[in-house]
Amino acid sequence: MSRLCQDRVVVVTGAGRGIGRAHALAFAAEGALVVVNDVDDGPVAEAVTEIEALGGKAVASTDDVADWAGAENLVNTAVAHFGRLDVLVNNAGFVRDRMLVNLAEDEWDAVVRVHLKGHFAPLRHAGAYWRAEAKAGRARAARVINTSSGAGLLGSVGQGNYSAAKAGIAGLTVVAAAELARYGVTVNAIAPSARTRMTEDVFAGMMAPPESGFDAMAPENVSPLVVWLGSAESAAVTGRVFEVEGGKVSVAQPWRHGPATDKGARWEPAELGPVVAELLERAPAPEPVYGAN
Template identity: 75%
Template sequence: MSGIVRDRVVIVTGAGRGLGRAHALAFAREGAAVVVNDVGVALDGSGHSMGPAQQVVDEITEQGGRAVANTDDVADWEGAANLVATALDTYGRLDVLVNNAGFLRDRMLVNLAEDEWDAVMRVHLKGHFAPMRHAAAHWRAESKAGRQPDARVINTSSGAGLLGSIGQGNYSAAKAGIAGLTIVAAAEFARYGITVNAIAPAARTRMTEQAFAEDMAVPDGGFDAMAPENVSPLVVWLGSPESAGVTGRVFEVEGGQVSLATGWHHGPRRDKGARWEPAELGPVVEELIAEAPEPEPVYGA
């Protein structure tokens, strides 16, 4: 291994299984000390167990790496603060935060209950904000004390957040919020030596088994394009000193493909120079739509 993140201290949330586990193992192989955070819940958010986090820690230490388990709820304000404190108390520093924790409560919007909306927003969106807020407060204090950090935040959005996904209105909205949060944080944190990027991965995890069921067959001896381990190399690189010049970006990752999502941008426009009358706007809107590229289709449409 290259040791691209040797001696850096990394927090990975939701690291007991799937993508988070793959990230934690990849960081450890490249020389980082890892705080493996996972509350050990079922896919629907029920239950609580230290088992998944500790199993990943055991895997890392058996391979000669350094890791510690943490089971705090990242969407709880004090839990997120304690997560950051775990890194500082155990290793004396924090260099990288990978926000990955999440779960699903999929349902068509007309059937989506309030608690299903709130739960997904809490875990995904607040569960990104709270650890990032506490980590950034530490890094800002370091910067103000004359110890400029070389810090990284890697958030986890989704193709559902970039394009939408039928039956996942709550998840799509939360993941779109994470993409927006990423670019704002990147702009605000730059002065403190912190970069903030996001990934939108496609991989086989507990959360995607149903959505990608038809795409998960692996040819004999072939490349497993849906393995979560395919996503982790970019995450590790984004957590390394080499990525210092990259911030405010969202990357799509699937199999051997890495692409840059370009996001919203200003399109065709018309300027009357005065207030429009409602009856005037039909032809204007038709012209704007005709001049703009077709939008990408919503997943499942």
């Protein structure tokens, strides 16, 4: 029986551990050919071995996804080993949490580089590949799944660098969805909640109650949606951000135009106090920032 992603070629970044590793294994279980990417070669080799032991096919990549040439080589690895690329899952990342007044420049740069540039660079090279394929008459049912975060959607105290990068990824997702649609490519994002090395302190105590047997914070809970988004079945879905936690899946509401008042002429500064108050009264209250009192 054909599986959901049978013979689709999938790149998963940050796949040596955590959510990325769960994605790689889940895609392989559905018949995909997987490029397992992570800068740490030990966990990459272990993931490849595990996939092959289960009867799947995988190849290792230790390219730095935030390096321009590394990202290009990652795409080329998929094409060289498996003949094409169908799905890109951008997942790689790490945290350097600090309150803004304590956040160092290198901590800002490192997090934005790995998360935001580490999404853009593979997406750019994969997009160029799919554009060339479409122009050659070989349009793919191609898919991109990016990884944002609740911190990127709502903000998170102590994570200004991470929140900004993840918000950027959400914005990049909707732009890429609009630009790449002409080549048969859909682009979506997830905002997952799961226990990983990045979140182990936050979710350390959130294990499955013995009587339920369901660990709501297990990374494996996130992967089924990612696999479905990477399949041919998801062709009608693009430009969306899905929140995933345990058994819960929801669609995030994006920024949208709200209440407005138009004077038809330039405002005087002194006029705007009551105007803004009236607009805020008509607008829904924003969701609270994570960690705010």
